[in-house]
Amino acid sequence: MSRSARLLALMQTLRRRRRAATAEELAGELGISTRTLYRDIATLVGEGAPIEGAAGLGYVLRPGFFLPPLMLGEEEVDALLLGLKLVGQRGDAALCRAAEDALAKIIAVLPPERENATDSGLMVPSEQPDGTAHMAVLRQAIRREQRLHLRYTDLKGQESTRIVWPVAIGFFAAVEVMIAWCETREDFRHFRLDRIAMAAPSEGRYPRRRRVLLAEWRAQLGIGS
Template structure:
């Protein structure tokens, strides 16, 4: 991690805090010495970030003059917060953290009168019963266009081994549905993630562009752009 990347990460951590966070905690999370942490704090302060606090007590960002205000309506804030909160409860560990960081960024750049909408959100969400065991593995395979080999149990409780090209995850009411091209069937297939017993990421990438595959799947399913599956 370069120093520039570290400064951005430090700023992001501070933005996400509602209460002061100690230098020792910050230095541990960034993997640097406390002395280096103090230098980074001074650098951000010199660049216009209003960081309050001191050694032994902790630090917190009171305002961030580096970022322009983000103009969103009350209902837009409610919708975004609800969506990000849902992701932060119902996906894998890494994606949950991504959602929390995104929410912290939004909180940092919206006008002060809208911050209360995030801090006292009326639209709440909680954890579901969806199986998230392989969620991160599937996300990585989709992102990197990697083939995966799965052991799958169908609705008749019959097991099969498939090599598939994962292209999308669909959140259904009772489960996550993996959309993929199945080499065995030479066609698109849908797999309930809670019926997947095993996943092995293969070394090879699938040959078609994921966006092209997704478009072909949408056409086959009769799904228009912007329409829910």
């Protein structure tokens, strides 16, 4: 591995971590010696990378630092562009605009040989699913950990009203599904977005943190974290 590739790999390793990592942990993951790791850290700090920490204490990359898309490999660029195209088709209006803006920013800083990256041959369906009507409200409720008042029609055509604690939205091939704790059923339930007739914020935040609820849902289904 070249030195420049090693430095980039170190930055990527730091970005993936939420807590400080020791030199031994970082060196082990990168397959280098701690001496080389210390040298690379010093090089990156000298070039302006916001790495905080010290030998014996661990290192962490300060939040808010982003590597420019210019430094991404071809496969990484393709992955990003494909993902943003999918968001543009499956998201609500705000997500679609954000995807378009992000796509424009990435394309603007790509090297000349990748200027036709959008014509890579990776295509997504042009139709938009029916479940996006309430997605913005659901996403906001998930972000704020806010209770939701739903009017929902089940597979048998029966309509009900529920107060739920939204946990996550799952995107599947044909539908989007909201995972939520239902106060009526006192258990987790899955709600197809295209069957939600009404979604409105209810009073107050739900009593347990979303990450706790998500962990409980995963445990109930036997899904690893």
